Amino acid sequence: MTATGSVSEIGYTSMLTRDLAASMKNSADMFGLIETESNGKKAFFTAQNKHHEVVYTQSDQDALDHIGLVVSNSAELEAIRAKVDREAYQIVSEQPIEDHIEEGFAFVGPEGYTWQIYTEKLNYSMLKRGTLTADRLGHVNIQVTNAPTQVKFLQDVFNMSISDAIGDQHFFLRCNTDHHGVAVFTDREAKMHHHAWQAGNIMDLARLGDRLARKGGRLAWGPVRHGAGDNIAVYYVEPNGVVTEYYCDMETIRDPERPVRHFDPDDLYWINQWDGQVPPGILDFGVPPVKR
Numbered sequence: 001m002t003a004t005g006s007v008s009e010i011g012y013t014s015m016l017t018r019d020l021a022a023s024m025k026n027s028a029d030m031f032g033l034i035e036t037e038s039n040g041k042k043a044f045f046t047a048q049n050k051h052h053e054v055v056y057t058q059s060d061q062d063a064l065d066h067i068g069l070v071v072s073n074s075a076e077l078e079a080i081r082a083k084v085d086r087e088a089y090q091i092v093s094e095q096p097i098e099d100h101i102e103e104g105f106a107f108v109g110p111e112g113y114t115w116q117i118y119t120e121k122l123n124y125s126m127l128k129r130g131t132l133t134a135d136r137l138g139h140v141n142i143q144v145t146n147a148p149t150q151v152k153f154l155q156d157v158f159n160m161s162i163s164d165a166i167g168d169q170h171f172f173l174r175c176n177t178d179h180h181g182v183a184v185f186t187d188r189e190a191k192m193h194h195h196a197w198q199a200g201n202i203m204d205l206a207r208l209g210d211r212l213a214r215k216g217g218r219l220a221w222g223p224v225r226h227g228a229g230d231n232i233a234v235y236y237v238e239p240n241g242v243v244t245e246y247y248c249d250m251e252t253i254r255d256p257e258r259p260v261r262h263f264d265p266d267d268l269y270w271i272n273q274w275d276g277q278v279p280p281g282i283l284d285f286g287v288p289p290v291k292r
């Protein structure tokens with residue numbers, strides 16, 4: 001196995017919340033994830049046979065603690081570590097930050113985002129089942145002030161590939177056959193705008209809309225079919241201010257040489273094929289990376 005430093009999938013996000021109870025209620029009751037563990041200060045949720053795909057920790061701030069990226073073996077881990085050391089990024093932890101991870105390390109990349117790189121145990125036995133609708137965590141959308149620098153980092157350190165580019169403002173990068181695992185949007189400040197979960201089909205998106213409506217919530221946007229990625233998506237805002245995307249029908253890319261697709265940033269087809277509109281303020285949500 002040649003070490004390349006490739007990330008195989010988006011593992012999880014770990015967020016700080018000022019209201020853990022509200023975030024837990026959101027994950028379990030609103031979105032329908034499985035709670036695998038909680039201790040009053042921290043709670044772990046997943047949509048599949050893993051220990052966690054999202055973690056919430058009680059805090060005095062709403063923020064993104066880190067993003068977890070899975071590598072397939074120790075050689076890939078070491079290859080990324082070598083690049084991180086070469087570029088002298090700040091190491092936050094020589095051990096996995098979260099429990100239930102076999103090996104890994106964490107470091108701070110451009111614009112203050114902390115990345116936890118790790119190999120994971122498979123076939124975690126779930127303690128209980130929720131009213132699950134999502135298949136898995138699929139991607140994160142991070143907003144930055146310097147998108148080209150962030151994109152170069154994701155390409156160089158994690159071997160991610162650009163799938164689509166919206167001028168030089170927004171970029172969609174993949175680490176596997178999903179059209180994107182990380183979307184990088186240019187904005188006024190660094191913040192993770194959303195974490196996105198894959199659904200089976202558009203009726204699952206409808207069921208989330210129904211569930212929110214019954215429980216006093218509201219979708220913030222959608223259903224919409226994006227241009228970049230082709231996914232159909234709905235969005236809603238969580239208690240800590242981050243946005244959850246629930247999507248299906250995303251483009252699958254099997255050709256590693258697929259050319260970058262370019263979209264005109266002035267034509268909102270790239271973000272909304274069906275009606276070319278974006279609700280005012282929807283891109284203002286999100287949680288900033290925690291300062292280290």
Ligand SMILES: [Fe+2]
Binds near residue numbers: 183194
């Ligand atoms: Fe997304």
